[in-house]
Amino acid sequence: MSDRTAEMRWDDAHLAALLLAIDPVGLGGVALHGPAGPLRDQWTDYLRAALPEGAPLRRMPVGIEDDRLIGAVDLPATLRSGRPVLQRGLLAEADGGAVVIPMAERLSLSVVARIAAALDRQEVVLEREGLARRIPTRLAVIAFDEGMGDDEQMPAMLFDRLAFPIDFSSLNKVMPLVDLPDMTAARDRLREIAAPSDAILEVLVGTAAACGLGSVTAPLLALRAARAAAALRGSRIVEPQDAEVAARLVLGPRALTAPADPDAAPSDTQEPQEEPPQEEPPQDPDQGGDQQDPANPAPKDGPSLEDLILAAAQSALPDGLLERLRQGGTDRQPASRRVGRGMAENSPLRGRPAGVRQGALRPGSRLALVDTLRSAAPWQGVRKAQQDDDVKRPLIQVRREDFRLKKYVQRRESTIIFCVDASGSAAFQRLAESKGAVELLLAEAYVKRTYAALVVFRGQGAEMSLPPTRSLSRAKKLLAELPGGGGTPLAAGIDMARAAAVSERAKGRDPLIVLLTDGRANIDRKGEPARPGANLDALDAARQSASSKIATVFVDTAPRPREEGAAIAAAMEARYVALPYVEAGAVRDVVIAQKVGK
Amino acid sequence: MKQAFPFAAIVGQDDMKLALLLVAVDRSIGGVMVFGDRGTGKSTAVRSLASLLPPMAVVSGCRFNCDPMAPASSCANLCEVRHESGTPPPSESMAVPVVDLPLGATEDRVVGALDLERALTRGEKGFEPGLLARAHRGFLYIDEVNLLEDHLVDLLLDVATSGENIVEREGLSVRHPARFVLVGSGNPEEGELRPQLLDRFGLSVEVKTPANLADRVEILRRCDAFERDREAFTASWAGQNLATGDLIEASRGRLGQVTISDAILETLAKLCIAMGADGLRGELTLMRASRAAAALADEPEVTLDHVRRVAAMALRHRLRRNVLDDSGSTARIDRAIAEVLGS
Numbered sequence: 001m002s003d004r005t006a007e008m009r010w011d012d013a014h015l016a017a018l019l020l021a022i023d024p025v026g027l028g029g030v031a032l033h034g035p036a037g038p039l040r041d042q043w044t045d046y047l048r049a050a051l052p053e054g055a056p057l058r059r060m061p062v063g064i065e066d067d068r069l070i071g072a073v074d075l076p077a078t079l080r081s082g083r084p085v086l087q088r089g090l091l092a093e094a095d096g097g098a099v100v101i102p103m104a105e106r107l108s109l110s111v112v113a114r115i116a117a118a119l120d121r122q123e124v125v126l127e128r129e130g131l132a133r134r135i136p137t138r139l140a141v142i143a144f145d146e147g148m149g150d151d152e153q154m155p156a157m158l159f160d161r162l163a164f165p166i167d168f169s170s171l172n173k174v175m176p177l178v179d180l181p182d183m184t185a186a187r188d189r190l191r192e193i194a195a196p197s198d199a200i201l202e203v204l205v206g207t208a209a210a211c212g213l214g215s216v217t218a219p220l221l222a223l224r225a226a227r228a229a230a231a232l233r234g235s236r237i238v239e240p241q242d243a244e245v246a247a248r249l250v251l252g253p254r255a256l257t258a259p260a261d262p263d264a265a266p267s268d269t270q271e272p273q274e275e276p277p278q279e280e281p282p283q284d285p286d287q288g289g290d291q292q293d294p295a296n297p298a299p300k301d302g303p304s305l306e307d308l309i310l311a312a313a314q315s316a317l318p319d320g321l322l323e324r325l326r327q328g329g330t331d332r333q334p335a336s337r338r339v340g341r342g343m344a345e346n347s348p349l350r351g352r353p354a355g356v357r358q359g360a361l362r363p364g365s366r367l368a369l370v371d372t373l374r375s376a377a378p379w380q381g382v383r384k385a386q387q388d389d390d391v392k393r394p395l396i397q398v399r400r401e402d403f404r405l406k407k408y409v410q411r412r413e414s415t416i417i418f419c420v421d422a423s424g425s426a427a428f429q430r431l432a433e434s435k436g437a438v439e440l441l442l443a444e445a446y447v448k449r450t451y452a453a454l455v456v457f458r459g460q461g462a463e464m465s466l467p468p469t470r471s472l473s474r475a476k477k478l479l480a481e482l483p484g485g486g487g488t489p490l491a492a493g494i495d496m497a498r499a500a501a502v503s504e505r506a507k508g509r510d511p512l513i514v515l516l517t518d519g520r521a522n523i524d525r526k527g528e529p530a531r532p533g534a535n536l537d538a539l540d541a542a543r544q545s546a547s548s549k550i551a552t553v554f555v556d557t558a559p560r561p562r563e564e565g566a567a568i569a570a571a572m573e574a575r576y577v578a579l580p581y582v583e584a585g586a587v588r589d590v591v592i593a594q595k596v597g598k
Numbered sequence: 599m600k601q602a603f604p605f606a607a608i609v610g611q612d613d614m615k616l617a618l619l620l621v622a623v624d625r626s627i628g629g630v631m632v633f634g635d636r637g638t639g640k641s642t643a644v645r646s647l648a649s650l651l652p653p654m655a656v657v658s659g660c661r662f663n664c665d666p667m668a669p670a671s672s673c674a675n676l677c678e679v680r681h682e683s684g685t686p687p688p689s690e691s692m693a694v695p696v697v698d699l700p701l702g703a704t705e706d707r708v709v710g711a712l713d714l715e716r717a718l719t720r721g722e723k724g725f726e727p728g729l730l731a732r733a734h735r736g737f738l739y740i741d742e743v744n745l746l747e748d749h750l751v752d753l754l755l756d757v758a759t760s761g762e763n764i765v766e767r768e769g770l771s772v773r774h775p776a777r778f779v780l781v782g783s784g785n786p787e788e789g790e791l792r793p794q795l796l797d798r799f800g801l802s803v804e805v806k807t808p809a810n811l812a813d814r815v816e817i818l819r820r821c822d823a824f825e826r827d828r829e830a831f832t833a834s835w836a837g838q839n840l841a842t843g844d845l846i847e848a849s850r851g852r853l854g855q856v857t858i859s860d861a862i863l864e865t866l867a868k869l870c871i872a873m874g875a876d877g878l879r880g881e882l883t884l885m886r887a888s889r890a891a892a893a894l895a896d897e898p899e900v901t902l903d904h905v906r907r908v909a910a911m912a913l914r915h916r917l918r919r920n921v922l923d924d925s926g927s928t929a930r931i932d933r934a935i936a937e938v939l940g941s
Contacts, residue, residue: 082719083715083718084714113701127704127708131707160636195823196822201819202815204818205818215635215807216638374712377718377721473787
C-alpha cells in the first residue's frame with residue numbers, strides 16, 4: 001500500500017495535467033481511476049485551462065459506432081454536391097485537443113483498437129463508403145475508469161499508451177487548485193529540449209525494468225514526461241529531477257513488481273530469459289565487502305541517481321500492489337488486464353457489421369446510405385427522362401428497389417463456465433482434462449464467439465481460476481499450475497459458478513455451466529467438514545442455480561456413479577452425463593452437444 | 599503524412615526484419631504475420647518497408663498496377679490485349695505500394711465499387727478500385743488483424759488464394775489482378791486468429807522487447823532522436839536504408855541462380871514430417887524462404903544454415919494444433935530442428 005497523502009496525489013494529478021498539456025500527443029493521455037464526481041470534473045477543468053486556448057475537448061458517448069468515431073459520409077452534403085463528402089468522426093474533431101472517455105473499462109476492443117491506431121499514427125486512415133482519406137488526429141486521451149476490482153479494468157491496449165495513471169479512488173475531499181504556470185512558454189521550450197544524457201536514458205530503462213515493465217513503451221513515455229517536466233521548469237536540459245518526476249508519475253503507478261524487491265524479475269516475467277549477467281548492474285559489489293547488506297549499500301557521496309529515481313517510482317506504486325504480490329497473485333497484474341468489453345457489442349441493436357444487403361426499410365433496419373445511392377445512381381438518367389416536367393422532383397431519385405440495408409450478424413456470445421472438483425485423488429486427472437477441454441473449446445471458439453471460464457473447488461472453498469476469456473494464450477498462462485487435493489466444497493463451487501453465470505448473463509452472453517465432480521460433497525458452505533450438511537448445502541446451491549435458469553451439464557466423474565451425483569444434477573435441472581474416464585475431447589463433445597441441442 | 603521511422607534504425611528484431619526482407623526478395627513466399635506485444639516496433643517495421651523497396655514499373659495509366667512485361671490477363675484495363683497487339687504499352691515507374699487496411703474499412707473500399715461521384719454527376723457507370731487493387735504487386739498491411747471483421751477476412755481469404763478480385767455489385771462486373779504480400783500484426787492475447795487466415799501467411803514471427811537493457815536504452819535513444827528531429831534522423835539513416843534496398847534488388851537478381859540440392863530438399867521434407875506441419879505449403883514455403891535467405895547472404899547454394907535460420911518462421915504457424923501440449927511451438931520447432939538437422 002503506498003502511503004502517499006491525499007495532498008501529494010492531488011498535486012501529482014495536477015502536475016500530470018500540466019505535463020500532458022505541454023506534450024499531449026507524445027504523452028498519449030491519462031488513465032484516471034476513480035468515481036465520477038466533483039474532483040474529476042475539477043481536474044478536467046484544470047486540464048482544459050492548461051491546454052492551448054480553444055483546444056477541443058470532446059466527450060465520447062458510450063457505445064459509439066464507427067460512423068461517429070472515425071468518420072463517415074455526410075449524406076446531405078453528399079446529395080447536395082453529388083460527390084462523397086466527409087463527416088469527420090469524434091477522433092478527428094478532437095484534433096489538437098483531447099477526447100474524454102467515460103467508463104473506459106467498458107470499452108469494446110474494436111473501439112479501443114481504433115483509438116489506439118489514431119494515437120499511434122496521429123491520423124485516422126479512413127476507408128469507408130467510397131471515401132479514402134487520411135484525417136489528422138493529434139490528440140490526447142482522457143480515459144475515466146470507474147471499474148471496481150480486477151474484473152473491470154481498462155483494456156491494456158489503451159492503458160499502455162497513456163503516460164499517466166492517476167488514482168482518485170481514495171481521494172474524497174475537494175482540494176484547492178494549483179496555479180497555472182505559463183503554458184505557452186513551456187510548450188515552446190519543449191521543442192528546444194536537448195538530447196538527454198545516457199545516464200538519464202539508462203536510469204529510466206533500469207527503473208522501468210525494476211518495476212517489472214518489460215516493454216519499451218513505458219520508459220519512452222517516461223522520457224517524454226521528463227522532457228515536458230524540464231520544459232515546465234524553464235529548462236532545456238533534462239535533469240535528474242525531471243527523471244524523478246517521470247518515475248513518480250509514469251513508472252511507479254504502472255509497476256507490476258515492487259522495485260525494492262531483490263527477487264523481482266528485472267524484465268519480462270513470462271519466460272526465463274538468459275539475461276547476460278553483465279547487463280544487470282550489480283548492486284555495488286563493494287571492494288572486498290564480503291557480505292554487504294543489499295538494502296544498505298556502502299555510503300557514498302549521497303544517494304546515486306538510480307536510487308533517487310527508484311525511490312521516486314516506489315513512492316507511487318499502485319494501491320494494493322504489494323498486497324497482491326504478497327498473495328502471489330502476480331497473474332492479476334495489469335499485463336493480463338482484462339479485455340474490456342462494452343455493452344454495445346452485445347446489444348441486440350448492434351452485433352457485428354457484416355456487409356450490406358438489398359431489402360425493404362422496416363423499423364429497426366438501418367439504411368446503408370452510400371450503397372443505396374450507388375444502386376440508384378445508374379438509373380438517374382432513365383428516371384429523369386420518365387418524369388413529368390411540371391412536377392418538382394428531388395435531385396436524386398431513390399426508389400424502393402434501391403434500398404440497401406446494413407447487415408449485422410447477431411451472434412449471441414456464450415460463456416462456458418467449467419466448475420471443476422479438484423478434491424481428492426481424482427483431482428489431477430479431472431483438472432488436467434478440464435484444462436484440456438477449456439483449451440480445445442477456446443481453440444475453436446473464435447467462430448462461435450465462445451468465452452470459457454474455470455471455477456475450481458477444493459479444500460475449504462472455490463476459486464475463479466480463469467475469469468471468462470476468449471484468449472487461448474491467456475488461458476494457458478493462467479491454467480499452467482492448478483493445485484489439487486483436499487475436501488469437496490461442492491456447494492461453494494456451485495455458488496461461485498452460478499454467480500459467474502449470472503454476471504455473464506448481465507453482459508449479454510449465454511452462460512453454460514459444466515460441472516465436473518463425483519458429487520460427493522464433504523465440506524459445507526461454512527468451509528467445515530460435515531458430510532450430511534455439505535450434501536444439503538450442495539443440494540440447496542443446486543436448486544438456487546436451477547432457479548436462476550442457467551443451463552447446466554453435470555458430468556459425473558465417479559468411477560461408479562452413485563445416487564448423490566444424479567440427485568444434485570436433478571436439483572440443478574442439469575443434463576446428466578456419466579464420464580468415469582474424463583477425457584478432454586469427450587468433455588468438449590458433451591459441451592458442443594449441449595449447445596447444438598438447444 | 600508522417601515520416602516513417604527508418605527500417606535500418608530498428609534495434610534488434612532480427613527475425614521480423616529478416617522475414618520482411620525474405621518476402622521482399624521472393625514474393626511467392628507469401629505474407630508475414632507478426633505476433634507480439636505492444637511497443638515492439640511491429641507496425642513501424644512494416645510501414646518503413648515502403649521506403650526501402652526498389653520502385654517497380656507499371657503500365658502507364660493502368661489503375662491496377664499492371665506489369666508492362668507481363669500484364670495480367672484479368673486486368674480490367676485490358677493491358678494484356680494492348681500488349682498482345684504488338685505495341686508494348688508505355689510504362690512508368692512507381693513506388694511499391696504498402697497499403698494499410700484500417701479497421702473499420704467498409705467492403706466497398708476494400709474490393710472496389712461503383713464510382714459514386716461519376717455516377718451521380720455524369721450518370722456514368724465506372725469502377726472505383728479499392729484497396730485490393732491498390733495493393734497489387736505490393737503489400738497489404740493489416741494491423742490488429744485478429745480484430746478485423748469476419749466478412750472482410752472472408753473476402754481477403756478468397757482473394758489471397760486466387761490472386762484475383764472479382765467484383766459483382768451494383769450492376770458492375772469487374773475482374774482485376776490482386777496479388778499482394780499480406781502482412782498482418784496482432785497480439786494473440788487480444789483474440790485468436792482464424793486458422794484459415796493464418797495459413798495464408800507464408801511466414802510468422804514473434805517479436806518481443808529485447809531482454810537486454812543496453813538494447814532498450816539504444817531504442818530509447820533513437821526514438822528520442824527521431825522525435826526531436828525527424829528529418830535529420832531519417833537523413834542520418836538514409837545510407838543504410840539505401841544499402842538495404844540495394845541488397846533486396848541484388849538478391850532478387852541472384853534468386854534464380856541459387857541452387858538447392860536433393861539432399862537439402864529431402865531434409866526439408868523430413869523436417870516438415872517431424873513437425874507434423876500440415877500440407878505441402880509448409881515444405882514449399884520452407885524451400886522458398888531458404889532460397890531467399892541464401893540469395894540475401896549472396897551464397898550460390900542453399901545450406902543447412904539457411905534452413906535453420908528460416909525453419910521456425912516458415913513452420914511455426916502450421917504445426918498441427920495440439921492444445922494439450924503446453925510447450926510453445928517455438929520449443930517444438932527447435933526440438934525438431936535439432937533432431938533432423940543436428941545441432
